[in-house]
Amino acid sequence: MNHSGSASEQSQRGAVEVVKDKHGIQQVVLQNHRGASVRVSLYGGQVLSWRNDRGEELLFTSSKAIFKPPKAVRGGIPICFPQFGNRGSLEQHGFARNKVWVIDKNPPPLHPNDSIGKAYIDLLLKPSEEDLKIWPHSFEFRLRVSLAADGYLTLISRIRNINCKPFSFSFAYHTYLSISDISEVRIEGLETLDYLDNLCQKERFTEQGDALTFEAEVDRVYLSSSDVVAVFDHERKRTFIVRKEGLPDVVVWNPWEKKSKSMVDFGDEEYKQMLCVNGAAVEKPITLKPGEEWTGRLELSVVPSS
Numbered sequence: 001m002n003h004s005g006s007a008s009e010q011s012q013r014g015a016v017e018v019v020k021d022k023h024g025i026q027q028v029v030l031q032n033h034r035g036a037s038v039r040v041s042l043y044g045g046q047v048l049s050w051r052n053d054r055g056e057e058l059l060f061t062s063s064k065a066i067f068k069p070p071k072a073v074r075g076g077i078p079i080c081f082p083q084f085g086n087r088g089s090l091e092q093h094g095f096a097r098n099k100v101w102v103i104d105k106n107p108p109p110l111h112p113n114d115s116i117g118k119a120y121i122d123l124l125l126k127p128s129e130e131d132l133k134i135w136p137h138s139f140e141f142r143l144r145v146s147l148a149a150d151g152y153l154t155l156i157s158r159i160r161n162i163n164c165k166p167f168s169f170s171f172a173y174h175t176y177l178s179i180s181d182i183s184e185v186r187i188e189g190l191e192t193l194d195y196l197d198n199l200c201q202k203e204r205f206t207e208q209g210d211a212l213t214f215e216a217e218v219d220r221v222y223l224s225s226s227d228v229v230a231v232f233d234h235e236r237k238r239t240f241i242v243r244k245e246g247l248p249d250v251v252v253w254n255p256w257e258k259k260s261k262s263m264v265d266f267g268d269e270e271y272k273q274m275l276c277v278n279g280a281a282v283e284k285p286i287t288l289k290p291g292e293e294w295t296g297r298l299e300l301s302v303v304p305s306s
Protein backbone atom coordinates (compact mmCIF):
# COMPACT_ATOMS: atom_id res chain seq x y z
CA MET A 1 0.00 0.00 0.00
CA ASN A 2 3.09 2.14 -0.16
CA HIS A 3 1.58 4.18 -2.99
CA SER A 4 3.10 7.50 -3.93
CA GLY A 5 3.04 9.67 -7.04
CA SER A 6 1.47 12.77 -8.55
CA ALA A 7 -2.19 13.69 -8.03
CA SER A 8 -3.08 12.69 -11.60
CA GLU A 9 -1.32 9.32 -11.21
CA GLN A 10 -3.23 8.88 -7.97
CA SER A 11 -6.60 9.44 -9.67
CA GLN A 12 -5.66 7.10 -12.56
CA ARG A 13 -4.70 4.51 -10.02
CA GLY A 14 -7.92 4.62 -8.04
CA ALA A 15 -8.38 4.10 -4.35
CA VAL A 16 -7.39 1.52 -1.76
CA GLU A 17 -9.33 1.34 1.49
CA VAL A 18 -9.11 -1.03 4.45
CA VAL A 19 -12.39 -1.85 6.22
CA LYS A 20 -13.58 -4.49 8.68
CA ASP A 21 -16.31 -7.05 8.08
CA LYS A 22 -18.88 -7.88 10.75
CA HIS A 23 -16.60 -10.57 12.20
CA GLY A 24 -13.81 -8.00 12.62
CA ILE A 25 -11.80 -9.43 9.71
CA GLN A 26 -10.04 -6.84 7.59
CA GLN A 27 -11.02 -6.42 3.97
CA VAL A 28 -9.34 -4.29 1.33
CA VAL A 29 -11.51 -2.46 -1.18
CA LEU A 30 -9.87 -1.44 -4.45
CA GLN A 31 -11.61 1.02 -6.74
CA ASN A 32 -10.69 2.41 -10.13
CA HIS A 33 -11.62 5.87 -11.34
CA ARG A 34 -14.51 4.47 -13.43
CA GLY A 35 -16.17 2.95 -10.38
CA ALA A 36 -15.20 -0.71 -10.81
CA SER A 37 -14.21 -2.36 -7.53
CA VAL A 38 -12.64 -5.41 -5.94
CA ARG A 39 -13.01 -6.57 -2.34
CA VAL A 40 -10.34 -8.83 -0.82
CA SER A 41 -10.62 -10.44 2.59
CA LEU A 42 -7.54 -11.03 4.69
CA TYR A 43 -9.28 -14.25 5.65
CA GLY A 44 -7.87 -16.60 3.04
CA GLY A 45 -6.40 -13.75 0.99
CA GLN A 46 -9.63 -14.31 -0.86
CA VAL A 47 -11.14 -11.99 -3.44
CA LEU A 48 -14.84 -11.86 -2.49
CA SER A 49 -16.17 -9.40 -5.00
CA TRP A 50 -15.28 -7.96 -8.38
CA ARG A 51 -17.68 -5.40 -9.84
CA ASN A 52 -17.59 -3.67 -13.18
CA ASP A 53 -18.14 0.07 -13.64
CA ARG A 54 -21.92 -0.50 -13.77
CA GLY A 55 -21.76 -2.08 -10.33
CA GLU A 56 -22.53 -5.60 -11.62
CA GLU A 57 -20.98 -8.42 -9.60
CA LEU A 58 -18.80 -10.68 -11.74
CA LEU A 59 -17.95 -13.33 -9.15
CA PHE A 60 -20.35 -15.75 -7.51
CA THR A 61 -20.66 -15.99 -3.75
CA SER A 62 -23.20 -18.37 -2.24
CA SER A 63 -26.08 -16.81 -0.31
CA LYS A 64 -25.24 -19.37 2.39
CA ALA A 65 -21.49 -18.69 2.44
CA ILE A 66 -19.92 -18.75 5.91
CA PHE A 67 -17.52 -15.84 6.37
CA LYS A 68 -15.67 -16.83 9.49
CA PRO A 69 -12.98 -19.33 10.46
CA PRO A 70 -12.49 -22.23 10.22
CA LYS A 71 -14.69 -22.68 7.12
CA ALA A 72 -13.45 -21.40 3.77
CA VAL A 73 -15.78 -18.94 2.06
CA ARG A 74 -17.91 -20.48 -0.73
CA GLY A 75 -17.35 -18.10 -3.59
CA GLY A 76 -15.05 -15.41 -4.96
CA ILE A 77 -11.51 -16.66 -5.55
CA PRO A 78 -10.30 -19.07 -2.84
CA ILE A 79 -6.61 -19.88 -2.98
CA CYS A 80 -5.80 -23.58 -2.88
CA PHE A 81 -2.28 -24.01 -1.48
CA PRO A 82 -0.14 -26.02 -0.78
CA GLN A 83 -2.46 -28.74 -2.01
CA PHE A 84 -5.25 -28.85 -4.55
CA GLY A 85 -8.21 -31.08 -3.66
CA ASN A 86 -7.39 -34.26 -1.79
CA ARG A 87 -4.16 -34.96 -3.68
CA GLY A 88 -2.01 -35.20 -0.58
CA SER A 89 -2.16 -35.60 3.17
CA LEU A 90 -3.46 -32.11 4.00
CA GLU A 91 -7.03 -30.94 4.42
CA GLN A 92 -8.98 -30.42 1.17
CA HIS A 93 -7.34 -27.60 -0.87
CA GLY A 94 -4.63 -26.97 1.74
CA PHE A 95 -4.64 -24.38 4.50
CA ALA A 96 -4.04 -21.01 2.78
CA ARG A 97 -7.75 -20.39 2.18
CA ASN A 98 -8.62 -20.45 5.85
CA LYS A 99 -5.71 -18.54 7.33
CA VAL A 100 -5.64 -14.88 8.16
CA TRP A 101 -3.16 -13.14 5.86
CA VAL A 102 -1.49 -9.79 6.58
CA ILE A 103 -1.00 -6.70 4.47
CA ASP A 104 2.53 -6.66 3.14
CA LYS A 105 3.68 -3.06 3.50
CA ASN A 106 7.04 -3.54 1.85
CA PRO A 107 6.89 -6.31 -0.76
CA PRO A 108 9.78 -7.01 -3.13
CA PRO A 109 9.07 -4.99 -6.28
CA LEU A 110 7.12 -6.37 -9.23
CA HIS A 111 7.47 -5.16 -12.82
CA PRO A 112 6.27 -1.50 -13.06
CA ASN A 113 3.48 -2.65 -15.45
CA ASP A 114 1.98 -4.54 -12.54
CA SER A 115 1.63 -1.30 -10.56
CA ILE A 116 1.32 1.72 -12.84
CA GLY A 117 -2.27 2.92 -13.21
CA LYS A 118 -3.62 0.17 -10.95
CA ALA A 119 -5.26 0.03 -7.55
CA TYR A 120 -3.59 -2.82 -5.74
CA ILE A 121 -2.85 -4.49 -2.45
CA ASP A 122 -0.07 -6.87 -1.41
CA LEU A 123 -0.82 -9.62 1.07
CA LEU A 124 1.50 -12.04 2.81
CA LEU A 125 1.07 -15.47 4.33
CA LYS A 126 3.75 -17.21 6.36
CA PRO A 127 3.26 -20.57 8.05
CA SER A 128 2.33 -20.61 11.72
CA GLU A 129 3.80 -23.10 14.20
CA GLU A 130 0.63 -25.17 13.72
CA ASP A 131 0.99 -25.10 9.92
CA LEU A 132 4.62 -26.23 10.22
CA LYS A 133 3.51 -29.27 12.20
CA ILE A 134 1.33 -30.49 9.36
CA TRP A 135 3.46 -29.15 6.46
CA PRO A 136 7.05 -28.68 7.66
CA HIS A 137 8.19 -26.19 5.02
CA SER A 138 8.97 -22.53 5.57
CA PHE A 139 7.61 -20.32 2.84
CA GLU A 140 6.58 -16.77 2.10
CA PHE A 141 3.48 -16.46 -0.04
CA ARG A 142 3.00 -12.97 -1.46
CA LEU A 143 -0.24 -12.18 -3.22
CA ARG A 144 -0.77 -9.02 -5.28
CA VAL A 145 -4.39 -8.28 -6.15
CA SER A 146 -4.86 -5.43 -8.58
CA LEU A 147 -7.65 -3.67 -10.41
CA ALA A 148 -6.67 -1.89 -13.61
CA ALA A 149 -8.21 1.24 -15.11
CA ASP A 150 -10.03 -0.94 -17.66
CA GLY A 151 -11.49 -3.12 -14.91
CA TYR A 152 -9.18 -6.12 -15.36
CA LEU A 153 -8.59 -8.09 -12.17
CA THR A 154 -5.12 -9.59 -11.73
CA LEU A 155 -3.81 -11.91 -9.03
CA ILE A 156 -0.08 -12.55 -8.82
CA SER A 157 1.17 -15.19 -6.41
CA ARG A 158 4.84 -15.37 -5.51
CA ILE A 159 5.80 -18.32 -3.36
CA ARG A 160 9.33 -18.50 -2.01
CA ASN A 161 11.08 -21.39 -0.33
CA ILE A 162 12.85 -19.97 2.72
CA ASN A 163 13.65 -23.43 4.01
CA CYS A 164 16.92 -25.35 3.74
CA LYS A 165 15.34 -28.23 1.82
CA PRO A 166 13.16 -28.40 -1.32
CA PHE A 167 9.39 -28.62 -1.15
CA SER A 168 6.60 -29.32 -3.63
CA PHE A 169 3.06 -28.03 -3.78
CA SER A 170 0.01 -27.90 -5.97
CA PHE A 171 -2.02 -24.76 -6.44
CA ALA A 172 -5.25 -23.30 -7.80
CA TYR A 173 -7.05 -19.99 -7.96
CA HIS A 174 -10.49 -21.51 -7.46
CA THR A 175 -12.30 -18.76 -9.36
CA TYR A 176 -16.12 -18.81 -9.01
CA LEU A 177 -17.46 -16.91 -12.03
CA SER A 178 -20.98 -15.49 -11.85
CA ILE A 179 -23.02 -16.67 -14.82
CA SER A 180 -26.65 -16.30 -15.91
CA ASP A 181 -27.40 -20.01 -16.16
CA ILE A 182 -25.07 -22.98 -16.38
CA SER A 183 -26.98 -24.35 -19.37
CA GLU A 184 -26.32 -21.09 -21.26
CA VAL A 185 -22.52 -21.05 -21.08
CA ARG A 186 -19.72 -22.67 -23.01
CA ILE A 187 -15.99 -22.77 -22.51
CA GLU A 188 -13.55 -22.46 -25.38
CA GLY A 189 -9.85 -23.18 -25.10
CA LEU A 190 -9.98 -26.69 -23.66
CA GLU A 191 -10.83 -28.58 -26.87
CA THR A 192 -8.80 -31.75 -27.53
CA LEU A 193 -7.03 -31.52 -24.17
CA ASP A 194 -6.55 -34.41 -21.79
CA TYR A 195 -8.26 -34.09 -18.43
CA LEU A 196 -8.38 -35.92 -15.13
CA ASP A 197 -11.95 -36.63 -14.10
CA ASN A 198 -12.50 -36.34 -10.36
CA LEU A 199 -15.86 -38.04 -10.83
CA CYS A 200 -14.08 -41.16 -12.20
CA GLN A 201 -11.25 -41.68 -9.67
CA LYS A 202 -9.08 -39.08 -11.47
CA GLU A 203 -9.00 -41.21 -14.62
CA ARG A 204 -7.53 -39.52 -17.70
CA PHE A 205 -9.76 -38.76 -20.72
CA THR A 206 -9.45 -36.61 -23.84
CA GLU A 207 -11.91 -33.79 -24.49
CA GLN A 208 -13.78 -34.56 -27.69
CA GLY A 209 -16.29 -31.73 -28.14
CA ASP A 210 -15.72 -28.38 -29.90
CA ALA A 211 -16.51 -26.38 -26.80
CA LEU A 212 -17.40 -27.48 -23.31
CA THR A 213 -21.08 -27.15 -22.31
CA PHE A 214 -22.85 -28.36 -19.18
CA GLU A 215 -25.73 -30.71 -18.47
CA ALA A 216 -24.53 -32.50 -15.31
CA GLU A 217 -21.91 -32.25 -12.57
CA VAL A 218 -18.41 -31.55 -13.90
CA ASP A 219 -15.26 -31.85 -11.79
CA ARG A 220 -12.16 -31.99 -13.97
CA VAL A 221 -8.57 -30.88 -14.23
CA TYR A 222 -7.67 -30.03 -17.83
CA LEU A 223 -3.98 -30.53 -18.42
CA SER A 224 -1.43 -28.24 -20.04
CA SER A 225 -3.91 -25.81 -21.56
CA SER A 226 -3.05 -22.70 -23.53
CA ASP A 227 -2.85 -19.57 -21.42
CA VAL A 228 -6.21 -18.16 -22.51
CA VAL A 229 -9.59 -19.73 -21.84
CA ALA A 230 -12.92 -18.05 -22.68
CA VAL A 231 -16.25 -18.53 -20.92
CA PHE A 232 -19.15 -17.37 -23.11
CA ASP A 233 -22.36 -16.40 -21.32
CA HIS A 234 -24.99 -16.22 -24.08
CA GLU A 235 -27.80 -14.88 -21.95
CA ARG A 236 -25.78 -12.03 -20.45
CA LYS A 237 -24.01 -11.46 -23.77
CA ARG A 238 -20.62 -11.33 -22.15
CA THR A 239 -17.48 -13.40 -22.15
CA PHE A 240 -15.01 -13.92 -19.35
CA ILE A 241 -11.42 -14.12 -20.54
CA VAL A 242 -9.23 -16.09 -18.15
CA ARG A 243 -5.51 -15.50 -18.82
CA LYS A 244 -2.94 -17.40 -16.84
CA GLU A 245 0.83 -17.67 -16.58
CA GLY A 246 2.88 -20.25 -14.72
CA LEU A 247 -0.29 -22.30 -14.27
CA PRO A 248 -0.47 -25.17 -16.75
CA ASP A 249 -3.82 -26.66 -15.75
CA VAL A 250 -7.44 -25.52 -15.59
CA VAL A 251 -9.92 -26.81 -13.03
CA VAL A 252 -13.52 -26.81 -14.24
CA TRP A 253 -16.15 -27.41 -11.58
CA ASN A 254 -19.90 -27.20 -11.25
CA PRO A 255 -21.45 -29.36 -8.53
CA TRP A 256 -24.92 -29.51 -10.13
CA GLU A 257 -28.05 -30.01 -8.07
CA LYS A 258 -27.45 -33.15 -6.02
CA LYS A 259 -23.95 -32.29 -4.83
CA SER A 260 -24.74 -28.64 -4.11
CA LYS A 261 -27.74 -29.74 -2.01
CA SER A 262 -25.39 -31.81 0.14
CA MET A 263 -23.31 -28.72 0.99
CA VAL A 264 -24.36 -26.56 3.94
CA ASP A 265 -23.00 -23.42 2.32
CA PHE A 266 -24.75 -23.62 -1.05
CA GLY A 267 -28.14 -21.98 -1.66
CA ASP A 268 -30.96 -23.81 -3.48
CA GLU A 269 -30.51 -23.86 -7.25
CA GLU A 270 -27.48 -21.59 -6.93
CA TYR A 271 -25.31 -24.08 -8.78
CA LYS A 272 -26.91 -22.67 -11.95
CA GLN A 273 -25.33 -19.27 -11.36
CA MET A 274 -21.72 -20.35 -10.91
CA LEU A 275 -18.89 -21.93 -12.82
CA CYS A 276 -15.37 -22.47 -11.57
CA VAL A 277 -12.82 -22.08 -14.35
CA ASN A 278 -9.35 -21.14 -13.32
CA GLY A 279 -5.60 -21.41 -13.50
CA ALA A 280 -3.97 -24.21 -11.55
CA ALA A 281 -0.88 -26.37 -11.19
CA VAL A 282 -2.24 -29.77 -10.21
CA GLU A 283 -0.97 -32.70 -12.23
CA LYS A 284 2.72 -31.84 -11.87
CA PRO A 285 3.42 -30.25 -8.50
CA ILE A 286 5.76 -27.26 -8.44
CA THR A 287 9.08 -27.96 -6.71
CA LEU A 288 11.10 -25.13 -5.20
CA LYS A 289 14.68 -25.50 -4.04
CA PRO A 290 15.85 -23.41 -1.06
CA GLY A 291 15.76 -19.72 -2.02
CA GLU A 292 13.73 -20.30 -5.20
CA GLU A 293 10.52 -18.45 -6.00
CA TRP A 294 7.58 -19.40 -8.19
CA THR A 295 5.14 -16.98 -9.76
CA GLY A 296 1.61 -17.81 -10.91
CA ARG A 297 -0.62 -15.15 -12.46
CA LEU A 298 -4.29 -14.99 -13.25
CA GLU A 299 -5.90 -12.14 -15.14
CA LEU A 300 -9.68 -11.91 -15.51
CA SER A 301 -11.50 -9.62 -17.88
CA VAL A 302 -14.96 -9.41 -19.38
CA VAL A 303 -15.82 -8.45 -22.95
CA PRO A 304 -19.24 -8.05 -24.56
CA SER A 305 -20.28 -10.88 -26.90
CA SER A 306 -23.28 -11.64 -29.07
Ligand SMILES: O=P(O)(O)OC[C@H]1O[C@H](O)[C@H](O)[C@@H](O)[C@@H]1O
Pocket residue numbers: 072085092093198219220251252253276
Ligand atom coordinates in the same frame (compact mmCIF):
# COMPACT_ATOMS: atom_id res chain seq x y z
O1 LIG B 1 -16.00 -27.76 -1.14
P1 LIG B 1 -14.59 -27.35 -1.44
O2 LIG B 1 -13.58 -27.96 -0.52
O3 LIG B 1 -14.44 -25.85 -1.52
O4 LIG B 1 -14.26 -27.91 -2.88
C1 LIG B 1 -15.03 -27.57 -3.98
C2 LIG B 1 -14.54 -28.35 -5.21
O5 LIG B 1 -13.22 -27.97 -5.46
C3 LIG B 1 -12.61 -28.57 -6.62
O6 LIG B 1 -13.19 -28.10 -7.78
C4 LIG B 1 -12.66 -30.07 -6.54
O7 LIG B 1 -12.20 -30.63 -7.76
C5 LIG B 1 -14.06 -30.54 -6.25
O8 LIG B 1 -14.05 -31.94 -6.08
C6 LIG B 1 -14.59 -29.85 -5.02
O9 LIG B 1 -15.90 -30.30 -4.76
